Amino acid sequence: MGMIMQYKQVQTISLVIDALLKSYLNRHSKALIVRFDVHYPEDYPMVSGNEDISACIAYVAKKYKRQGLDPFYIWVREQLRSVHPHYHCALLLNGQKVRGYRHVFQNVEEAWGRTLGCSVSGCINYCLSDGDSDYNGKMIRRDAGPVIFDIRRNEVLHQLSYLAKAYTKELGYDGLRNFGCSRIPNT
Template sequence: MFEQFPLRHPYNDKLRLFYEEIYRGYSVMQRADGPQIENFLERSLITLNLAQEKNRTTFAFRVDLRFPDDMSRLPMHNDNGVLARFFRFFFYELEKANTKYPAMPRYLWAREQANSVKPHYHLMILLNKDAFDSLGMFAPNDDGIYTRQNLYHRMMRSWLKAMGYVADESSFLQLVNVSENPVTEIPWSRILHRHDWCAMDEAMYMASYLCKAYTKPIGQNVHVFDSSRR
């Protein structure tokens, strides 16, 4: 698949490049446009394992956060402050849901930018399945706003507020894109049970998309990958 196999990223020699399709016993998504970053794969595996240690079962899903197409390049696109605001609003939404069991959120995120003047974000979110086990309806209400109390509408409200919009007064397309299973092409989510290798393999494969070296603005003085630390 690859013609050359450098061991380190050319713009950051602390980042190790990984070319195999199996990482520590789990499948990863290798692409023709570049290898994975091993540091990020390791952090992803640690985060998935931590979620399963804390939760009896874990609800995992992948989403992409995108800015409106007609939005001009703004100062908010120069760093990851907008993403930090999204997580703050989203965690508040989870608390406000007042579920019987705590959500216990964990996450992975990656910043990427290819042919656009603005970046976008890839996320994997891990929640206690006893608190949340589905994303709910994606479409907005008939009036074009996102006021339902399901996970998807909570994420849309959080992302709109993070960008500075009034979430219950603005009409937007779905700027939170739920990632599809590359085989079935349906929105992907998975219930992870402890010691269920197949579910963990699938989750690691989906998480590895965040770990690819391609399109990450490495060397531009902006963080491109991180995870929850709790």
């Protein structure tokens, strides 16, 4: 599976995205992929680690796991000039058991608010594109045939390539991990 390159990328993250998607598509004949970004409220105190995003994503993953949706996730941390980092995220869910995707945004917002202990209204970016209702919440279906399957997979890889962009990640290593993801099972 080759990554569609749009941005100068961090190779490690590109490889993880490829492996994560490949593993998920081997496990499920239908996969729903949802992108979202998570920001801190402007008046939130300074943060020095990734504990908040880790707790938020763990809460969301646990909720979907209880629903039998076999969640996989990836998040990347970025910070350029802002006081706080922000996170670009993707969630993969079993497409046999779920259709819509907007519930993901509600669950992430609830988990983020619970994690931070404050209002997080406006802190979750839904990564939607005006005029393209199919931009987010992409379903990849093996039963659509190999041509459509490859087109959809490549659309998802193109969208997820944004998570691997090097800009805002290579300004110096601050000792923190700049991404996290589900454990990829050995195949």
